[in-house]
Amino acid sequence: MEIIIQATPESATSVAARIVARLLREKPNAVLGLATGSTPLLLYRALIDMKLDWRRVTTFNLDEYIGLPQDHPQSYHSFMWENLFRHINIPKENVNIPDGNASDIPGCCAAYEQRIRDAGGIDLQILGIGTDGHIGFNEPTSSLASRTRIKTLTPQTRKDNARFFGSEAEVPGHVITMGIGTIMEARQNLMLAFGNNKARAIAEAVEGPITTINPASILQMHPDAKVCLDAEAAAQLKRAEYYRWVYDNKPDWQHL
Numbered sequence: 694m695e696i697i698i699q700a701t702p703e704s705a706t707s708v709a710a711r712i713v714a715r716l717l718r719e720k721p722n723a724v725l726g727l728a729t730g731s732t733p734l735l736l737y738r739a740l741i742d743m744k745l746d747w748r749r750v751t752t753f754n755l756d757e758y759i760g761l762p763q764d765h766p767q768s769y770h771s772f773m774w775e776n777l778f779r780h781i782n783i784p785k786e787n788v789n790i791p792d793g794n795a796s797d798i799p800g801c802c803a804a805y806e807q808r809i810r811d812a813g814g815i816d817l818q819i820l821g822i823g824t825d826g827h828i829g830f831n832e833p834t835s836s837l838a839s840r841t842r843i844k845t846l847t848p849q850t851r852k853d854n855a856r857f858f859g860s861e862a863e864v865p866g867h868v869i870t871m872g873i874g875t876i877m878e879a880r881q882n883l884m885l886a887f888g889n890n891k892a893r894a895i896a897e898a899v900e901g902p903i904t905t906i907n908p909a910s911i912l913q914m915h916p917d918a919k920v921c922l923d924a925e926a927a928a929q930l931k932r933a934e935y936y937r938w939v940y941d942n943k944p945d946w947q948h949l
């Protein structure tokens with residue numbers, strides 16, 4: 694894991710945006726895994742401003758609520774079109790988001806996995822992290838080998854996400870999410886986390902044991918995982934000074 698600590702969400706985002714932009718320039722037909730939530734909003738804004746060429750890029754989103762109409766303002770379909778896709782030149786047919794209204798959800802999950810394989814696998818997966826360490830919607834105790842499937846949200850996640858809905862009761866209880874096994878097969882993982890409320894989950898994920906109780910901790914086993922943090926999200930890391938030193942003293946050939 695490479696831990697990149699910057700002072701602010703903006704500066705941490707600009708490191709992440711450079712990583713994504715470099716991939717898209719080097720591999721115009723890259724396959725990108727995308728995330729929702731408030732954390733990647735700055736990244737999507739930065740990528741839009743970079744005016745990259747998305748014509749041959751394919752995207753797979755991590756997750757979607759079950760039962761929310763696609764045009765509901767809080768569906769992840771709406772989120773992605775509003776905050777990224779409608780501002781870039783990606784063809785609609787290159788966009789993949791789980792269908793939370795499919796009549797056969799297990800079949801739709803299996804087909805999603807197949808589409809990822811058919812696309813050649815995910816080159817770079819963007820991730821946020823829940824306050825309980827979830828990635829995608831893989832809640833604590835999720836199998837570390839799991840594939841795309843239905844999950845039930847924890848009360849904590851429904852409380853966290855209530856700010857996007859009118860109330861906690863309006864947050865759907867069930868979701869489709871890529872599995873942890875699916876995420877681990879991405880060739881690169883790039884996690885972003887900002888703010889005090891992520892500090893504990895990040896410390897456990899980066900420096901704690903690998904455990905289903907903090908699903909993000911599995912990234913310790915990934916051969917190419919980067920974690921871009923602002924100072925607040927990094928506040929509980931015991932080795933923060935070391936990570937800063939590593940990043941600041943990278944040989945030129947390792948720098949972006």
Ligand SMILES: N[C@@H]1[C@@H](O)[C@H](O)[C@@H](COP(=O)(O)O)O[C@@H]1O
Nearest residue numbers: 729730731732821822823829830
């Ligand atoms: N399914 C998403 C996750 O992919 C995201 O990482 C998390 C954190 O969201 P935020 O970035 O708003 O803190 O929220 C949701 O649960």
